[in-house]
Amino acid sequence: MEEKKWYHIEADDAIRHFQTNKKTGLTKEEAEGRLEKYGTNELPEGEKEPKWKKFIRHFHDVLIYILLIAAMITIFLGHYLDTTIILLVVIINATIGYIQESKAEKALDGIKKLLSSKANVVRDGKRMEIQAKDVVPGDIVVLSPGDKIPADIRLFRADNLKAEESPLTGESVPVEKGVAVLDEDTVLGDRTNMVFSGTTIASGSGLGVVISTGSYTEIGKINTSLAEVEEIKTPLLQQTAKFGKMISVFILVATVLLFIFGYFIHDYATAELLLAVIGMAVAAIPEGLPAILSIILALGVQTMARNKAIVRNLPSVETLGAVSVICSDKTGTLTKNEMTVTSVILPDRELKVTGVGYAPYGEIQDGEEEIDIKTDDTLEDFLTCVKTVNEASLEQTEDGEWVTAGEPTESCLLTLAEKANQPIPRLEGMATIPFDSSYKYMASLVEKDDGEKVIYVKGAPDRLFDMVGLKAGSEERSVWEEVMSKHAKMGRRIIGAAMKKVPQEQTNVNHEDVASGMTLLGLAGIIDPPREEAIYAVEECKKAGVTVKMITGDHKDTAVAIGKEMGIGDENSGHVQAIEGRDLDDMTEEEFHAAAKSCDIFARTSPENKLQLVQALQEEGHICAMTGDGVNDAPALKRADIGVAMGIKGTEVSKDASEMVLVDDNFKTIVNAVREGRRVYDNLKKTILFILPTNGTESFIIFASILFGAMMPLTPVQILWINMVTAVTISLAIAFEKIEQGTMERPPREPDEKLLSGYYIFRIAFVSLIAGGGILTMNADLIQSGYDQAVVNTVTLQALVMVQLFHLFNCRNERNFVFNKDFFSNKIAFLVSALLILIQLGVTYIPFMNTALGTVPIDAEYWVFPIVIGFAVFVIVEIEKWITRKVVKLKV
Template identity: 60%
Template structure:
């Protein structure tokens, strides 16, 4: 019994299954044997995942090389007795960690969400007697009794099935409830085709059955998904990877330059060791963009709020930016690209073809006859009987709750109720005298009722079965012999369109006949075929436009579904995914090597009959080719791939809690087009993040330039470490915040996704940062040396120096509102936040200059009005020079584009 749970149970017949599990269908397990197996296999529960304590999560946010340098600086400042500086540095580090901790939201709840799917109890046979036991005590070999509405407690091999249908869409992606049977299947049957099995966490939609437990706990298909989610390695977003590389690079440069400056000052300049150490610490603090992590988090949080207003709920901050880099969206079909509401879209009788408008369960739409006329059942005898058959031979109930139509019962039956509701005249359900329930052996359902005083039997079922039974077909003015070739052709034509086809028929009993019961023998002759109904799970109305917009933005959309190949290709063609001719199934993917899988992931757009493992493998294969991959889905079967994807996107209304917990983003309106809005916001956020870096780093560069020049020249250090921290934080967290509200750049959704391997700072950005740093640092140094040579006090010089850097950055903020475009342009006043933060900055700078307690903490002094002239002139000059530089750069790029056009190459991106 050690490896019994690993067998291919679906490929074994019932008797062999019972023998392998050493159990009896009539008696079940004995109490003692059940206890022994419970000790052997463990409880029927999913394994607990390890959880990190909150304190450990908080401490992890200090694990950054730049923070290490900052903390070392704080320790040295404490040893030198500069306690105020030490406290301020530590506060800055704690604030950064706190922001990261608050925004962190891990997917640990995914495992809890799966546990909530498990059944609380099970009906089993123990010692030959039915017994209700706690589902956690179920063991392999238990005989389980199933009834309508039951949550299935374990993976079961069915021993008997009576009209048993199971809702498996959350696990397999199947859009309709699955009819079950008991015969053995082929070994390579995909999960969705294992009709002799039922799986833990799914629900009995109708009928009854008996099964033997073959897998419990972590060995079930649900358990495998649970294990897959827990073992999936979460990948870092492109932004986090870029900032990590950037942080390491900056830290190496800072440490190297600080060591060189200390060596130079100690060996070649007459500095006291303590004073020189203080200066070097000031240099390190100046070079560290300590406000950058905080401002990045704030900008991303603003992006989260913007997306929430557009119905996209982001659960992980960096995912906002990642959306802007997405190059492939892998989408589940059922409930994501489609409504997961079966809809009759066509009806065929022997004389007419009817199109049906409207989608979903809402009875809104029309039945159009022969493409040009609204059909009226009162004037169309065959259509009327077909509609009456659909609503009378039906066990489902359709209700409206707060504007939403909800179905209780089988989706295939529910859509027939909706069809009748779309008729121009009312179609009434007739009272049933006798019923033959649907049975998988017969593949039809029949009811005995009365129509216009005459007994009538209505039948609904599989078309091929009704074709075998019918000997006549209904026409406008009577009946004619059944035309098998015509109806087989119609069935195949609708199937090629991805439609599920259901047949409807009737039999009028003799006028003097009024039976109270019917049986299958009553249907052996006299059956009149009314027609066929073509049923689809319709695409969402807005999805076609959304997919087209994705493709215009260079984003490829792939459909990965558990549904059948033909259905997937037909729906895909309607949506603009694939060509309707090429697709690949999960069983084919299982036989591919890693390299072949990578090639197939790129080649195909439609992936059908996929397992949860297939979805995960495809996401990984696409990522291995350098794609930034988003995965959408709503079922439990999507959860591992959702977690592994760069951005997992779950459906908020119809999505399972498991899929939501495994994802980074939830669509509150289940609207695929919301993803496009989220991508647009992601690109805007990333552009604004780059503008923020372009704005912040020159402050650090200018301060570093000042301190290094002072050490090299042997002059007084122009700013203390605490003043440097003030400049850095006020520039970062106050002024640069305004850039988060800049609108999206023109053409942002017409360019391809950015290369995730590209460095955070391009060559042009490095040039701009160095250019501004030298301009600002050099100008401030000249002013600083002039004031010192004229005998001004060090505190006055420090105060004016600090004001110069801060106010010049305020002017530079307007340069950075566009990367290369002119600062003064149409829409200059659109971003009101720029003007608000500029006013706030002025207030802060006046406070640090004129409030006594601020003077004591930061070592500043009040200055007269004439001292403000240089900061203002420096800021205005910097603004004008950078605008001239941008104009020159635009001209160079334009000439390169013209050169590329003239050569006929057409690769504008290379020229840029």
């Protein structure tokens, strides 16, 4: 598509260039031809990874490689059943990971479908609604309030047209549009004769010709820059990669040394020794761990989805638990994105307005008393004025929701009028002066119910002060300006209202009519109020040691006022440290890093500032979450450890660049996700604390058997069975453990915190030794008593499973006594325990299971050994926990 500066040429020239017509638009045939030529009006999604490739990716793990090597050796030895079981375990792990990843992607695709947009175009002389993806260059587009703009458009008609361009420029105030030719060097944010794809019409109406679609739009150009941004590997992936390498090196070294020892010292047959060494390698590998980690993360994904946060990939769930800084957008995330009148300033007093948002629930109060409109003519005139001189609409839907159309500041004035204790009329204008930014007011000539004619004016207070004769520098004007300044520092926008009685014969209104002689009715203080739940969420962040930084395109004073209400900044002094984007641009790298750490609010920021801020915080060692909704936010979202896109007002580009999408655009949802992330991470650690002692016990038993030249108490297939059955049954119970008390009152963990702390390594070794020692003692006694090897193997297998079953309850709480008030809170723990017992009875007494696993039926008295060993381990570990907690007072 040809690259031209369309804002620098006449609209008629653009229309001629695209061979279209202002009134009739394109014909159906022309539109179809151009759709074939230019392609659909969609941003390229990039080449999707094939399903088979996604599946294969789940085999890319060093521990899985060791299992595959073990499978190849068993084929060489002719133990095909062992090979089958090992490969089956590997495939099950990959399948679980693939399924859970696909579920997260489908959830996100569902949101995309809900948010698909349409466009109103003129074709064959008729106005029609089509899918936005079918818009082509040369289409004539009809623009109305609330419309999402489908492509880049050169305007040729603009009637009081304003566009909300924050998705592209970050500017929260709607931009007024016109049709005049602009200078060649006009920057994107000042191209007022154009509207851009992905932005929205705030008010007014217009017509324009499409000049760019798809990847050729301004949004499409930014999309291509995403490829240059480096993605950050999550803490969990970094930790598990290190953990896997560490275990794999240990396993390889230990198995080689053990093979050499067994071959030269005990003179084992090569095949028998290889099988034993493979058994130890398989025993040491926590092959069930990837599966259970995937399941725990997937359950976290599902919990977050129920709580209105869609997570795109599993490891991001855990990363949320490590977040130490949240950089949040203001409008719609920390605030309601619903302008609200909070005060009315009349000439003789100031009134308070209760209730927030567009729903007209609240009162107009003087002190604590509701005002009776019948007894207050000034207030009645003020409300009539702001309701009459107003182009917005406010309606209640069938399901009880209040919806608006038009300028947010006008919509909230309608809500104000509805809060009066008596109905306020919306008078029909006999003549009007529409709003224009050049004179900053609008006026309407109306006839009141009593037949009196008046002109109502609504607009910028400074213009109204001139109309009512308040001269600059006068004492009365200074008083009003002082009041305005006070409200501006509180983050409020000020709208004024005035009126003038006119003769009965007057039928028109012009600028001269309102230039003098007006009576000031009052001012309205308007603010986008903070979400109440977001205020509590910021408080919760402070307790959790998570810093909240506000990033906004709004002015500094407004941002600071909202920040104070939110509780952002110093908790003791209430001081909010704020800085503007232009100041950041002039800083050195060291100064920028210092500002990133010390400042709470970043106002009037550019997309580059956001990206630099994320990078600076990461370089200072923070795990950073960044919210955003526009295309300009995408590079920063992609760079952040957790990019959080808005599901309602967010662009598709911002969602694609993010790890998480908020369905409700609410800051509280992010904090809920952080809480869930911490719970998930704690449960991941508990799972490791539960699973690894099994591997340690098995490895210890086989190592000791080879060391002392004894018979192998377990076969590789039996080891794999124990590892998998405990991983997919009882260890699953830990995923359902509730968040522990005090979890959101501790600081975020350090990014470089090891997955296994010193205490964890001690606990794993301790449990492995006491369990392994007990089982080896039992084995020696059974062998000396002359029991068959198959019986010994069966009892050993059951003993290991029973140890894990009892140890599950040790691990449900890392440090505290297991029998507490939450003992019965996790019903899944009891269900899976019962399931495991049934499975193990099947392993012992069902013939085909005997054949597959090399077990034999045993008499009832033999079950005493496994149960006693399991219970003994449980009691010893609880004693160790008490000593660690009360005597040593060691932190985990």
